[in-house]
Amino acid sequence: MQNNDKNKKSVRLNILKDRIFFITIIGLSLITVVPLILILFYITKNGILFVSLDLFTKLPKATGELGGGIFNAIVGSLIIVSISAVIAIPVGILSGIYLSENQESRLGQFARVAVDVLQGVPSIILGIIAYVWIVLPSGGFSAISGSVALAMMMLPLIIKNTEETLKLIPYSVKEAAYSLGVPYYKVVLRVVLPAGLSGILTGVLVGIARIMGETAPLLFTSFGNPYTELNPFKPMETIPHIIFTYATSPYTDWQNIAWGASFILVAFVLFLNLIAKVVASKWKVKF
Amino acid sequence: MEGKVLNPILNVEDLCVYYGDQKALNNITMNFYENTVHAIMGPSGCGKSTLIRCFNRMHELTPNSKVEGKILLNGEDLLLIDPILVRRRIGMVFQRPNPFPTMTIYDNVIAGYKLNGIHLKKADADRIVEISLTKSALWGEVKDKLNKRGTFLSGGQQQRLCIARALAMDPDVLLLDEPTSALDPKATSHIEELIVELKNTVAIILVTHNIAQAGRVSEYTAFMYLGDLIEYGTTEKLFTVPQDKRTEEYLSGKFG
Numbered sequence: 001m002q003n004n005d006k007n008k009k010s011v012r013l014n015i016l017k018d019r020i021f022f023i024t025i026i027g028l029s030l031i032t033v034v035p036l037i038l039i040l041f042y043i044t045k046n047g048i049l050f051v052s053l054d055l056f057t058k059l060p061k062a063t064g065e066l067g068g069g070i071f072n073a074i075v076g077s078l079i080i081v082s083i084s085a086v087i088a089i090p091v092g093i094l095s096g097i098y099l100s101e102n103q104e105s106r107l108g109q110f111a112r113v114a115v116d117v118l119q120g121v122p123s124i125i126l127g128i129i130a131y132v133w134i135v136l137p138s139g140g141f142s143a144i145s146g147s148v149a150l151a152m153m154m155l156p157l158i159i160k161n162t163e164e165t166l167k168l169i170p171y172s173v174k175e176a177a178y179s180l181g182v183p184y185y186k187v188v189l190r191v192v193l194p195a196g197l198s199g200i201l202t203g204v205l206v207g208i209a210r211i212m213g214e215t216a217p218l219l220f221t222s223f224g225n226p227y228t229e230l231n232p233f234k235p236m237e238t239i240p241h242i243i244f245t246y247a248t249s250p251y252t253d254w255q256n257i258a259w260g261a262s263f264i265l266v267a268f269v270l271f272l273n274l275i276a277k278v279v280a281s282k283w284k285v286k287f
Numbered sequence: 288m289e290g291k292v293l294n295p296i297l298n299v300e301d302l303c304v305y306y307g308d309q310k311a312l313n314n315i316t317m318n319f320y321e322n323t324v325h326a327i328m329g330p331s332g333c334g335k336s337t338l339i340r341c342f343n344r345m346h347e348l349t350p351n352s353k354v355e356g357k358i359l360l361n362g363e364d365l366l367l368i369d370p371i372l373v374r375r376r377i378g379m380v381f382q383r384p385n386p387f388p389t390m391t392i393y394d395n396v397i398a399g400y401k402l403n404g405i406h407l408k409k410a411d412a413d414r415i416v417e418i419s420l421t422k423s424a425l426w427g428e429v430k431d432k433l434n435k436r437g438t439f440l441s442g443g444q445q446q447r448l449c450i451a452r453a454l455a456m457d458p459d460v461l462l463l464d465e466p467t468s469a470l471d472p473k474a475t476s477h478i479e480e481l482i483v484e485l486k487n488t489v490a491i492i493l494v495t496h497n498i499a500q501a502g503r504v505s506e507y508t509a510f511m512y513l514g515d516l517i518e519y520g521t522t523e524k525l526f527t528v529p530q531d532k533r534t535e536e537y538l539s540g541k542f543g
Contacts (some may be wrong), residue, residue, distance in 0.1 A: 057509040180399035181374035190402050194389040285388045286438045
């Protein structure tokens, strides 16, 4: 009888522990969402008032004059990020294919560690590397040096995503292609790659979103430019850089433009991430 | 069966296969015939899959594999031909249905042409798709949804789609590696009926661990054990008067 009571007690205690554990998990998960909501709320509240047509279409005004926009920075960011993507996408996808196809090889294992390390390198260091590699030898700041720094940031994301996606493709699908007399390169390009397309694209989109707002490596590479510059070998303005300069300036008008620019940037990054989610679920290949 | 003259299509002579230091097949010598269903049975690990994977050089995808001996396809040693050409003449269907997940049913059937960059005229492609799907007894079920993904079909239908895909290349020999092991009984009997019908077009070599299946569909049966070909002959003879004690034990369910 006494034994039975003891059992009941321990069961009740376990149920209680279970509840506490469950509530803790939910509570902590909610806490992780709070900062994001606060950031979005704050940026929207402060920024949306200053988003106007002028912001998108006008150039910055000289110090002291009111108004102006960030047209040069929007164009610059798009150009720099596009060049980064052109560099990082082919290299990243091909490396990802190599890693998924040669998981045991020594080069594969070495490359995998290298990718992990590259992912952990602080972005400012990548900026310094681009500065030493390109800015110093070429004798001046340039958009292309910024693109190289950002491409190095984007690479690990694309490589990892490609590798992980391709690893999920069952071997039997490749076997089917081999059994039809399809040579290896075509098996990879026409069977494996299309089957992993959604995952690879997701990696690319997340990569672009990641580097879009990166500022540190651009400080001593693409630098900044008060005018619209289309030549990638010249210094260029970017959205994160203009936010940096304007937000730290003493002029209220500039600070307001920085808020507007922040809102545009966050909205764009959010949009890219949403597209990535849609691509990942809509284009998912069923095996 | 008696009195019918059988033309050999595939002759295996003294075939040995090694994986690294391990010998997987010991001196296999046997013939396969046109318009005939051959079954190869035996317990897991006896080398039956290894054997047929040699016939279309799929064994080469396994690292460290080595082959000695000859495999003659219509008199020509296929171990000396480019594996890509061999695989277009000897089709294969696998344990699990594996249609190409990104392709429609239509494209799956002509995948062997598409992936190899062989251009087909629309009319020819249409004809090959219809004939192949008819041969694999799937045409009636899918003719109105040829533009749907192959992976939307049921398991048994997918396997018949894979058979159609192999048949579309008009192979001399069709290798079936336990094609029903992932299917339910109804789909299995569908595939078995199909196998019997297909022998009119193509020589069939069926690997199975299902003794009853070998008995139902094949005219010739081989029994393999631990890398050796223990016994090979007409299915009738092998099942009724097995020569080797191990065959008899396997058939009576003592092992395997």
